[in-house]
Amino acid sequence: MTNKYxxxxxxxxxxxxxxxVDDDFLESENLxxxxxxxxxxxxxxxxxxxxxxxxxxxxxxxxxxxxxLASMGSRAAYMGKLKKDQFGAIFKHDIKSLGINFExxxxxxxxxxxxxxxxxxxxxxxxxxxYLGACVNLSEDDIDEEIVRSSDIIYLEGxxxxxxxxxxxxxxxxxxxxxxxxKMAFSLSDPFCVSRxxxxxxxxxxxxxxxxxxxxxxxxxxxxxxxLNEAAxxxxxxxxxxxxxxxxxxxxxxxKNEIGHVQGRNxxxxxxxxxxxxxxxxxxxxxxxxxxxxxxxxxxxxxVAGEVITHMGARPDIDLKEFIAKNG
Amino acid sequence: MTNKYxxxxxxxxxxxxxxxVDDDFLESENLxxxxxxxxxxxxxxxxxxxxxxxxxxxxxxxxxxxxxLASMGSRAAYMGKLKKDQFGAIFKHDIKSLGINFExxxxxxxxxxxxxxxxxxxxxxxxxxxYLGACVNLSEDDIDEEIVRSSDIIYLEGxxxxxxxxxxxxxxxxxxxxxxxxKMAFSLSDPFCVSRxxxxxxxxxxxxxxxxxxxxxxxxxxxxxxxLNEAAxxxxxxxxxxxxxxxxxxxxxxxKNEIGHVQGRNxxxxxxxxxxxxxxxxxxxxxxxxxxxxxxxxxxxxxVAGEVITHMGARPDIDLKEFIAKNG
Numbered sequence: 001m002t003n004k005y006x007x008x009x010x011x012x013x014x015x016x017x018x019x020x021v022d023d024d025f026l027e028s029e030n031l032x033x034x035x036x037x038x039x040x041x042x043x044x045x046x047x048x049x050x051x052x053x054x055x056x057x058x059x060x061x062x063x064x065x066x067x068x069l070a071s072m073g074s075r076a077a078y079m080g081k082l083k084k085d086q087f088g089a090i091f092k093h094d095i096k097s098l099g100i101n102f103e104x105x106x107x108x109x110x111x112x113x114x115x116x117x118x119x120x121x122x123x124x125x126x127x128x129x130x131y132l133g134a135c136v137n138l139s140e141d142d143i144d145e146e147i148v149r150s151s152d153i154i155y156l157e158g159x160x161x162x163x164x165x166x167x168x169x170x171x172x173x174x175x176x177x178x179x180x181x182x183k184m185a186f187s188l189s190d191p192f193c194v195s196r197x198x199x200x201x202x203x204x205x206x207x208x209x210x211x212x213x214x215x216x217x218x219x220x221x222x223x224x225x226x227x228l229n230e231a232a233x234x235x236x237x238x239x240x241x242x243x244x245x246x247x248x249x250x251x252x253x254x255x256k257n258e259i260g261h262v263q264g265r266n267x268x269x270x271x272x273x274x275x276x277x278x279x280x281x282x283x284x285x286x287x288x289x290x291x292x293x294x295x296x297x298x299x300x301x302x303x304v305a306g307e308v309i310t311h312m313g314a315r316p317d318i319d320l321k322e323f324i325a326k327n328g
Numbered sequence: 329m330t331n332k333y334x335x336x337x338x339x340x341x342x343x344x345x346x347x348x349v350d351d352d353f354l355e356s357e358n359l360x361x362x363x364x365x366x367x368x369x370x371x372x373x374x375x376x377x378x379x380x381x382x383x384x385x386x387x388x389x390x391x392x393x394x395x396x397l398a399s400m401g402s403r404a405a406y407m408g409k410l411k412k413d414q415f416g417a418i419f420k421h422d423i424k425s426l427g428i429n430f431e432x433x434x435x436x437x438x439x440x441x442x443x444x445x446x447x448x449x450x451x452x453x454x455x456x457x458x459y460l461g462a463c464v465n466l467s468e469d470d471i472d473e474e475i476v477r478s479s480d481i482i483y484l485e486g487x488x489x490x491x492x493x494x495x496x497x498x499x500x501x502x503x504x505x506x507x508x509x510x511k512m513a514f515s516l517s518d519p520f521c522v523s524r525x526x527x528x529x530x531x532x533x534x535x536x537x538x539x540x541x542x543x544x545x546x547x548x549x550x551x552x553x554x555x556l557n558e559a560a561x562x563x564x565x566x567x568x569x570x571x572x573x574x575x576x577x578x579x580x581x582x583x584k585n586e587i588g589h590v591q592g593r594n595x596x597x598x599x600x601x602x603x604x605x606x607x608x609x610x611x612x613x614x615x616x617x618x619x620x621x622x623x624x625x626x627x628x629x630x631x632v633a634g635e636v637i638t639h640m641g642a643r644p645d646i647d648l649k650e651f652i653a654k655n656g
Contacts, residue, residue, distance in 0.1 A: 053395070053422045056384040067381070086414040087441070094381045112414070144438055317383055 003324040008151035011062025012135040014081030014114040015087040036128040044131040058094035068282025070098035071320035077101035081138035087113035136163035158189030185211035253298040262298035276316025280305040334402040336479035339390025340463040341408030342442040343415040364456040372459040386422035396610025398426035399648035403431035409466035415441035454602040464491035486517030513539035516546035533566040581626040590626035603642025608633040
């Protein structure tokens with residue numbers, strides 16, 4: 001194809017605030033390990049006060065994925081709503097520093113740039129509490145039609161279904177993309193996000209989404225079954241390509257003709273699983289762009305996810321192009 | 329003593345923005361490796377635009393030292409000027425999360441909370457560019473006399489000599505502390521900081537400072553000699569205790585009766601030397617508070633500095649009390 005961008009990602013633009021906690025803390029705060037909870041400003045302030053020293057870095061599911069893609073050399077664009085504040089400046093800097101096109105106008109007033117309290121337990125699992133802030137105002141006006149038309153793949157995160165106006169923006173992107181013959185990729189984001197929007201996500205999978213990303217819990221939740229293989233086969237019917245991440249076990253990948261399991265790599269230095277799914281999607285999509293087989297796409301996803309879990313934070317810590325050249 | 333606090337630290341309250349660069353970048357930006365340069369807002373914006381993805385965390389030399397002390401279990405207080413903005417909220421949170429008393433009123437308007445671009449080269453050396461922002465407005469009104477009087481040791485960073493009003497605040501703290509019979513500790517901060525304020529720092533060392541911290545370059549610059557031993561002996565005459573850090577070689581420590589070299593520990597996983605001097609001071613002062621010998625104080629400084637250089641960022645990544653119990 002001769003489009004200007006390989007991938008356009010649209011998502012909630014969020015700065016992560018990372019810290020270590022123990023399991024008792026999650027328990028006492030009624031948080032469900034491994035999940036993402038939406039919280040309001042008051043709850044966020046209350047929770048933040050109880051946390052120890054933190055580290056801040058750019059995050060957001062689709063933001064992490066597009067950062068990974070750009071780091072691998074893909075031509076990338078991003079859309080997401082910030083406020084003109086210090087967290088907004090951080091997020092914008094980090095996206096643009098990777099050569100990603102990012103021109104969504106930040107809000108001049110209203111709620112602050114979104115942040116996510118990422119609580120990392122000793123087992124390297126992360127539990128997230130997100131204050132959506134400025135994200136809730138991403139609207140269809142923020143969708144630059146020309147960029148959607150000139151991107152081979154448009155990648156959307158399920159979390160976009162939480163703020164109401166973003167849903168409209170999401171639908172607008174789908175309709176432009178399909179009219180232009182471009183592909184839609186979609187991540188289910190989180191089991192609870194799936195349960196909040198199950199009917200919508202099911203109809204998206206059947207009609208609108210070409211490439212579907214999920215983890216085991218999310219795909220089972222979507223198809224209302226406890227049987228992973230059954231869920232995978234149902235997803236295969238709905239979408240051209242499906243990638244289901246299975247933690248250390250690797251992933252299950254399908255296209256219309258094939259279904260297979262791509263084993264994960266042994267990670268010796270597991271520190272923080274934040275961003276594992278996002279970077280898996282980056283690796284997989286990089287494979288799709290590079291016309292790799294479905295199995296190779298899964299292996300690339302596993303490889304790149306394996307890098308991000310060896311350090312705190314959800315963005316790659318190194319140049320992924322060099323990393324793939326060495327380890328791919 | 330029966331004072332309320334073991335250590336009160338006063339310093340420039342700064343949020344660090346950390347990233348990796350190569351040596352060519354420092355060259356092309358005319359930056360001197362290992363040093364700290366003061367930059368204005370325009371230069372900061374220009375430089376930031378040229379950097380790759382960054383990570384943000386609380387910093388500031390004296391802030392890092394007091395964070396280390398609190399993490400070791402010392403009763404700690406801090407004074408430093410922030411603005412009421414997102415970086416200010418981060419800094420305040422991180423200090424308070426460690427149980428440190430911190431009540432300096434943040435500025436409602438004027439320049440933003442200070443930040444420091446920390447450029448880490450592959451050899452783990454850091455080069456810093458600081459935009460002082462709100463720090464320049466720390467004034468004598470911000471010095472809470474009651475807290476100064478009720479702290480066994482008042483720790484000041486040389487960087488405080490850069491913003492004019494902070495110098496007056498600094499002098500006020502010394503005069504209150506000495507009237508109360510409390511000890512003054514002082515870090516020379518940076519060779520260029522010493523060259524900017526050499527005459528003042530010399531008279532402080534001779535009259536006002538009880539415990540002096542420096543690295544090799546700083547102490548040589550202060551006493552105008554290329555001979556490290558000569559500089560150490562001159563410092564020994566001026567101050568009750570002196571600790572000179574010598575990188576991987578460890579430190580030279582003196583009191584009025586003794587002078588000695590405490591060898592450094594082998595660090596296998598050297599990542600980022602940011603905060604090494606600050607955390608050395610924390611370990612050393614913790615030894616002083618605990619009535620350790622001068623050699624034991626130096627060894628504690630080496631031990632704690634050795635932790636902070638194994639990860640990005642200048643604050644301890646773990647509970648230092650547990651770390652010392654295991655390794656001390």
